[in-house]
Amino acid sequence: MSDPAPRPKTNERIVAGTATVTVLGLALVGTGSEDLGAFLALVGLTGLLFSVHRYGRLGAET
DSSP: OOOOOOOOOHHHHHHHHHHHHHHHHHHHHHHTOHHHHHHHHHHHHHHHHHHHHHHHHHOTTO
């Protein structure tokens, strides 16, 4: 039997999640839902900033 693919660690999931929210917000802005899209993009970028900072400070091992 082959081993299942390793699951991403918590910090990597947070970075991926905030990047997804950012892209979703930008997509909404591009399709005409400016208010909701701008809010999601702002929240996503803020979360991405902090999650990348945290990931860089703690490293990949945690």
